[in-house]
Amino acid sequence: MNPLMSAEQAVLGAALLDPEQLTHLEWLAADHFYRPVHxxxxxxxxxLRNDGHPALSADGPLPLSWVTDAVEEAGQHVRGLTAAYAHTLIQACPRTEHAPVYGRMVLEGAIHRTVAQHAIRLHQAARADAVQGEVEGALRTADVLTGVLTDLARRWGTEPRPVPPTAGPSAATHIPPPAQSGQVAEDERFLLAVLTEQPAAMDEVVAWLRPGDFADPTHGQLYRCLGALHHRGEPIDRITLLWEAQRRGLLADGTVSSEQLTAVGEGMVPGSADWFGQRVMRSSVTRTAAASARAVRALAEDEALAPGRLINYALHALGPLDEVRARWETANASPAPKTRTSAPVPDGPPPAQVHVALARSTPRPIPPSSVRPASAPTPSASRPPSRGHS
Known part of the structure; x- marks a missing residue:
């Protein structure tokens, strides 16, 4: 028999045999049981206990009315419950004094089940937002999941805090990631084209957009190249982008093809880097929410994971979503670039930062010891005069 079902039957059997055990189960709720009849x-x-049932004050053996009245009361809310099943529950309880332990088993199963259910809801919300081009549903569902984890931690008696798992969850993540539409890849190509043709536009997105926000890893690598050029204060165009990609070995290992670079260089369309960047960021939020949901569900389906660890590992799995969410809020709160009315300010990082970044490519002066002696003839002095000239 399923251990969880045995625990549910045992804790109910203990309460039917000894109503006093209910005082040790105040932390247990009815919805922690899996079966509706339980x-x-x-x-x-x-x-019945709270209403002061007469059986609680009776002397001697517990009256049978305690069992029959409980079955009658429960039968008003669920079908199929009989007095015979109540006696089955009584027989399923080895020791009534172990009721708190049985209740803890029930709560442990409820924690795994509840976390899995909310992870599925988060995954569904993320997929729906990805189709509709929104993020509010996924973020709202993630907040609910965080609140549920915090409440379950308090019921279990542990402090909710994100803790990285020591090893990957044993349960396989069999839920496929949300399919990426062609619109997402198109937005990423347009953004890279705008940033390549308008280098100053990097200032609009560099503070909150990261290479990992791109659904296509190749696009993320190209954005990383643009970010490196911007950080060093070097010129940005399709030639320097190609050169940076080659320096990073992206062409040699096949990460980036010449066709992909050509598509970026020739795909220029009028547009705002901030607008395209927010579209890429929106896709990153829903994609990260779906990935976090899959990780949390895999943890919840690992029956060998203790509830305290499950809760803390799940909070850690939601960390990447919190990080992406913070940058999404930054992107939406960032003011529009101001129109310059005074003397133009050089684009890019401060001069000191540019100097440090370019130091490794600056030719070093020749040490004095390597300078040729003054007595050595120069090339012009050693060359014989041309014939026919005096």
Missing amino acids: QALFDALRK
Whole structure:
């Protein structure tokens, strides 16, 4: 038999045999039980206890009315519950004094089940937002999942804090990632084209857009090349982009092809880097939310993972979404670039930063020891005079 079902039957059997055990299960809720009939019966037992059932004050053996009244009360909310099943629950309880332990088993199963359910909802919200071009649904569902994890941690008696797992979850992530539409790849190509043809536009996105925000890894590598050129204060165009890609070995290992670079260089369309960047960022938010949801669900489906570790590992799995969300909010809060009315200010990083970045490519002066002696003849002095001239 399923251990979780055995634990649910045992804790209910303990409460039917000894109503006093309910005082040790105040932290357990009816919705922590998996089967609806168990939920209804636990609610009924707690209600009879709170209403002061006569069986609680009776001397001697526990009256049978405690069991029959509990079955009758629960039967008003669920079908199929009989007195015979109540006696089955009583027989399933080895020791009534172990009720808190059985209840903890029920709570442990509820934690795994609840985390998995909310992870599925987050994944569904992320997929829906990806189709609709929104992020609010995924972020709202992620907040709900964080609140659920915090509440479950308090019920379990642990402090909620993100902790990286020592090893990957044993459960396989069988939920496929959201399909990337052609519009996402087109937005990324247009953004790279704008940044290549308008180098000053890098200032609009460099503070919040990262290479990992691109759905196409090749586009992310090209953006990394543009960022490196911008950081060093070097000129940006399709030739320097090609050169930087070659320096990083992207052409040699096949990461970037000449056709892809040509598509970026010839795909220039009028547009705003900030606008295209926010579209790329929006796709990154939903994609990261879906990945976090898959990771959390895989953790929840690992039955060998203790509840405390599950909660803390799940909070850590939501960390990448929190980081992307912070940059998304920065992108939406960033003011539009101001029109310059005074003397133009050089584009790019400060001169000191540019000097440091270019120091490695600056020719070094020849040491004095390597200078030729003054007595050595120069090339002009050693060359014989041309014939026919006096």
